[in-house]
Amino acid sequence: MCICVNCHYVDRCTTYHAVEHQHQQPHLTEFPDFEAIEPTINVNIRHQGDIIEMEWDVVGCQSFKQEMGKWARLRPGELVPT
C-alpha cells in the first residue's frame, strides 16, 4: 500500500506522479511541483504466466505529511489505489 494516498502532497508530488505513470493510472495533476525528500520505493515484481507485472509503492518518505483520505477526497467514488 502506497503511503502517498494519505499524504497532503499527493496531488503535487513528482514521486507520486511517477508512481501513477508506472501503474498506468490517470494523474492527479499534469504539473507536479513538489519534490519529496528521500522517498523509498518498494518495487514488487510478479510473474503471471508470460506477463511480468511491476508494482511500485512508496513505503517511506521524509516529506510525508499525514492527511488521511486525501486521495479519496480528490477522486470521490473511485477505488483507492493499493
Ligand code: SF4
Ligand atoms: S509520501 Fe512522499 S512521495 Fe508520497 S506523496 Fe507524500 S511527499 Fe510525495
